[in-house]
Amino acid sequence: MKKLCAGLVLAISFASATAFADDTADLWKAKCKSCHGADGKADTKEGRKSKIDDMSTAEWQSKHSDAEIKKVISEGKPDTKMKPYKDKLSEAEIDGLVKYIRGLKQ
Numbered sequence: 001m002k003k004l005c006a007g008l009v010l011a012i013s014f015a016s017a018t019a020f021a022d023d024t025a026d027l028w029k030a031k032c033k034s035c036h037g038a039d040g041k042a043d044t045k046e047g048r049k050s051k052i053d054d055m056s057t058a059e060w061q062s063k064h065s066d067a068e069i070k071k072v073i074s075e076g077k078p079d080t081k082m083k084p085y086k087d088k089l090s091e092a093e094i095d096g097l098v099k100y101i102r103g104l105k106q
């Protein structure tokens with residue numbers, strides 16, 4: 001019985017963890033990919049026009065803290081096409097995107 005419970009808990013936490021990752025990937029695809037590209041390299045029309053940084057490089061990743069990334073997503077970057085998302089996304093969604101961006105590191 002104990003074994004069954006542990007297995008169940010594991011199965012549930014695994015299912016919710018992957019659901020969370022899928023949701024964030026969908027968010028990225030729907031709201032960020034058009035400018036930042038699927039892989040964060042910003043190899044897009046807007047990326048080239050606005051000279052958006054390649055977020056997948058180790059250099060970019062080490063230069064930006066989680067707090068900075070979160071702030072840009074929440075409040076946008078003045079005078080650029082990067083708009084604030086704090087009214088469009090929940091805090092949990094923004095935190096998820098920060099983690100997602102970390103995962104783009106190559």
Ligand code: HEC
Nearest residue numbers: 031032035046050052053069072073077080081082085097
């Ligand atoms: C309409 C195009 C566009 C969309 C859509 C967009 N961004 Fe941006 N993003 C930009 C531009 C332009 C910049 C600023 C580039 C610069 O001047 O440094 C930027 C900057 C950023 C930065 C800071 C990069 C840096 O080097 O300082 C982060 C983080 C970021 N965006 C995340 C996101 C996330 C997450 C989403 C989706 C919720 C998103 N962006 C959607 C255009 C966009």
